[in-house]
Amino acid sequence: MKDMTAMTMTQKILASHAGTKSVNAGDLILCNTDMVLGNDITSPFAIHEFSKIKGSGVFNKNKISLVMDHFVPNKDIKAAQQSKACREFACNEGISNFFDCGAMGVEHALLPEKGLVTAGDLVIGADSHTCTYGALGAFSTGVGSTDMAVAMSTGKVWFKVPSAIKFILKGQPGRWISGKDIILNIIGKIGVSGALYKSMEFTGQGLKNLTMSDRLCMANMAVEAGAKNGIFDADDSTLEFLKEAGAKKPAIFSADKDAVYEKVYEIDMGEIKPTVAFPHLPENAKTFDEFGEIKIDQVVIGSCTNGRLQDLIQAAEIMKGRHVAKWLRVIVIPATQKIYIQAMEMGLLKIFIEAGCAVSTPTCGPCLGGHMGILADGEKAVATTNRNFVGRMGHPGSEVYLAGPAVAAASSITGRITSPYELCK
């Protein structure tokens, strides 16, 4: 028998895409990609670099996704020019997965929903939150525009094989606790560079108590701890989700029993309380016993982190029959057209609008201070998004507090950062 190196989940997927039996942390490898993703901000640079590469055409028309979601519906003339460049490229190259205004959703909500990623895939995207698909048991990670250009041409991408940190999840999250509270708690523990260059692998008995929405939210924020990727063990919920989305046949990779992890954390999800990350880093996680009254000017419920149906249902449960606080703006953005329709049919949009919220077509807009909810100097916002850096949602003098949909909804009613348990038991 050959002596094989014990591997993590991530290392196994990387090895399979590098055409080798095993890899070790630190190896530099060249991998085949199953999907290359870009958006209206990062693709224009990639298209420019692509034009400089010798050889003709893209490596595979079905393995590239272009999603116009950041400054779309186009916010200004320059943004319109960028979308136009993407549209022309997609048309000329015959890209099958081109999602424009009206069809698009926030990219990391859209690709899983459309079945464009399956377990065992290797996905790269010119967007840092591409790590979201780890929730499906895929290796997925963010890269830049040049990597995207080279991958569109060659189908390949270089990686340094990461070491890993293991998170063993136990227990049952409480009534108003979602994946967001859990991941903010974890980032608070390990810090914004706590998993730098590494994989975050999520496993354990508690997995069955996490919905796919919770997992997508948690994997989404792996990059906020500096991780290369976040990945979950695939289970029955994963397989059911992939089947419903019409994804191609999954390949399930499990970590070897003796795989090496640099650190192992046990997380009892039953002990996690509603959590808020204070400005200006996602690691500034606090629970409600750690701060006093903080008045806010705006709430944003949406994004690739928390714009899914489950998030809207949770927010609507709290907002139903109540009204948004005076002097507060609340913006609700379903992450995809499908979620928009579902929320409409379930009566959620009516609850939001009657409560005094603005409800928008899908866009990343406010999360990155692009459009659709920019903050003025000195303003504070609670957002279900993933970053609270200086100037992230607008003026460099504004502040973003990150939270899950339950905290965001409760805060919408009171006008200050509020625990859902204050309004609902």
Place this chain on the structure above:
Amino acid sequence: MAIKGKVFKYGNNVDTDVIIPARYLNTTDKKELASHCMEDIDKSFISRVKKGDIIVAGDNFGCGSSREHAPIAIKECGISLVIAKDFARIFYRNAINIGLPIIESKEAAMEIKDGDDVECDLEKGIITNHTGNKEYKITPFPAFIQKIIKAGGLVEAVNSGMINRNDGESDK
């Protein structure tokens, strides 16, 4: 470009939102991006920076968004080198892919001060702080990455035959 100039020193977790705020990402014009470089962390940076100057920072430089606009803006405004304790991984690969020299050195990142006159010889692997009268040895990049750097970036490396085209047959 010669790597020699004055140091602009910053702290930990300098994120891509402060290097180039998203409100300026509606363009691919490198000069325009450069004109807003570091705007939300250091308003006077762009009026003070000169060709050859060097950025020195702490942990996790370039964290956050994958926007290649960040290393592009830094390179285009004349910065010849970024030294940090460590880099966020996407920024790290983006810098290499576009040919912006970066160096991880805990010692240099801690000791070099704002305004110091610093020079770097990448071939010899030495950073010299003329103000502080100190030299730092650089750990060389792995051979694979050196090839990308030598070619002048990833696209150039691909064009020189370093990465072969996938036949796209991996649909199985």
